Amino acid sequence: MKEKFRWGIIGCGLIAPKFFQGLEKTGEGHVVAAASKSIRCARRLQKKLGVPQVYGSYAEMLDREKLDAVYIANTHAEHAAAATLCLNHSLPVLIEKAFTRNATEAEEVIALARARNLFCMEAMWTRFNPSTAKVRELIAEGTIGEVRDLRAAFCVKMPPSIKTMPWNRMYNPYLAGGALLDIGVYPIAYAHMVFGQAPERISSSATMAWTGVDTTSEYAFDYSGGRRAELIASFREDRPREAVITGTKGTIRIPHFYGSDRVIVTRFGHSPETIQCEPNGFEHEIREVHRCLREGLIESPLLPLDETLETMRTMDTLRAQWGMKYPGE
Ligand SMILES: NC(=O)c1ccc[n+]([C@@H]2O[C@H](COP(=O)([O-])OP(=O)(O)OC[C@H]3O[C@@H](n4cnc5c(N)ncnc54)[C@H](OP(=O)(O)O)[C@@H]3O)[C@@H](O)[C@H]2O)c1
The missing domain is CATH 3.40.50.720 (NAD(P)-binding Rossmann-like Domain)
Incomplete structure (x- = not known):
């Protein structure tokens, strides 16, 4: 080794x-x-x-x-x-x-x-946290039945400060700033994991900063059989940064879904059960890189490059719906 x-x-x-x-x-x-x-x-x-x-x-x-x-x-x-x-x-x-x-x-x-x-x-990094592995396991075991719906929010209010200035990368179109690429990417990638596919239909809305990038954006994704994801990302407001997955038999709630240490499972008709997981951290994704390098893999089966590409395509579609382009595109 x-x-x-x-x-x-x-x-x-x-x-x-x-x-x-x-x-x-x-x-x-x-x-x-x-x-x-x-x-x-x-x-x-x-x-x-x-x-x-x-x-x-x-x-x-x-x-x-x-x-x-x-x-x-x-x-x-x-x-x-x-x-x-x-x-x-x-x-x-x-x-x-x-x-x-x-x-x-x-x-x-x-x-x-x-x-x-x-x-x-x-x-x-979210994909490799133990809590995310637990969510995948619970879904695969059918704990909440067939997954019907995902709601996820990543909203963090940035008060007027250096971070909200146009030259900062968050708000700067030349640096591909905006809520979508910075934080919206988390719920979008999460939806891809939960439904195992890219959305079949996308509708969305965005509030733009004067610099031309989105400060708040909301996305509704439709999948076959009436399954749906409703996601929001924002630099303008705080909200509980959680994901809730609803299935035919129950729900899984993940507080701070992008870096959580616990998941809360509710089987309909029963009390919620909190499952404590190993602490989150970058070490999990890094160990996965090392495992792949040792085994001669050129991509991780947990986050294949085609999935990353689908996420990028979804974000392109969203930006096209708002007429948001980065300079030089
Ligand atoms: N995984 C996570 O939890 C997480 C959290 C935050 C951010 N991120 C991602 O990590 C990356 C870096 O984020 P960060 O928060 O570390 O960003 P940051 O501190 O604002 O900047 C990181 C680097 O980007 C370049 N840069 C920043 N502002 C620039 C400017 N105005 N003009 C030219 N270059 C500039 C600089 O690169 P040089 O040093 O090379 O000049 C800087 O050191 C982004 O892709 C971000 O989305 C991930």
């Missing part, structure tokens, strides 16, 4: 430390280098975490370091270029959500990874 995986990080922002700590928790690898477009940013991360080597250029890190895999955590608009760079350096990639800006970019990254026989996965 491989001793320790040597990881590089691209993008030295807010989420990079969470990956670093998740990797340490696995006990299976270390971050050996990190790169930012700004060497100051990279040095800040180095000081905070003790990353051995940092670079002010992505290409320089890839040229100089001996890496086993790269975690890509810059803006959505930069994911495709960074992934292409890594794959062309023969390096497997774990790419933060949203995978790319749009389905066309996703297709190109996926085609390159497959052509070069290299591992590639969207870092949709």
Whole structure:
């Protein structure tokens, strides 16, 4: 068995430390280098975490370091270029959500990874949390009967601050900002998991910021046999960030569904039962990457690339319904 995986990080922002700590928790690898477009940013991360080597250029890190895999955590608009760079350096990639800006970019990254026989996965950490595995198990066992309906909300109010300024990535169309790609992607990917397919019909609405990206967006997905998902993402309001799956025999409620430690099952006519799960964290998705690398898999069966591509296509359809385009599209 491989001793320790040597990881590089691209993008030295807010989420990079969470990956670093998740990797340490696995006990299976270390971050050996990190790169930012700004060497100051990279040095800040180095000081905070003790990353051995940092670079002010992505290409320089890839040229100089001996890496086993790269975690890509810059803006959505930069994911495709960074992934292409890594794959062309023969390096497997774990790419933060949203995978790319749009389905066309996703297709190109996926085609390159497959052509070069290299591992590639969207870092949709929710999918790998133990609570999510429990939800899949409960559905498969028929605990709530046939799944009929999913409601999920990811709404987090961002008060006027630096984060809501147009140059911040959240609101910046040039960086593929907006609630849809930043947080809407979680309930959309969750719906894909629950129903095991992309929606057959999509209707939606969005409230736009003056910068041209959505600040609140709502999606209704229809599936065969009258099954349905109603989802919402917002930067403008707080709501309980939960998912409720209703079946013919009961419900599963998942508080903080994107990173939950527990699920609450109610069989109709019975009291709710809380199932405590192992703690959530990035370590679960990272262990899955390591397992795939060890076994020579180029994608994870838990989050296949075709599913990531379907999610990107769904988000393209939603944006088309609102007339929302990123510059250069
Ligand atoms: N899995 C999760 O729980 C989770 C949570 C939050 C975010 N994310 C995802 O992780 C990725 C990074 O998110 P984050 O919160 O870490 O973002 P962030 O702190 O705002 O920025 C991350 C990096 O993106 C680049 N960047 C940010 N703003 C920029 C700007 N105005 N101009 C040019 N480059 C800019 C920089 O890359 P360089 O350092 O290379 O210059 C920066 O270090 C996104 O895909 C996001 O959706 C995931």
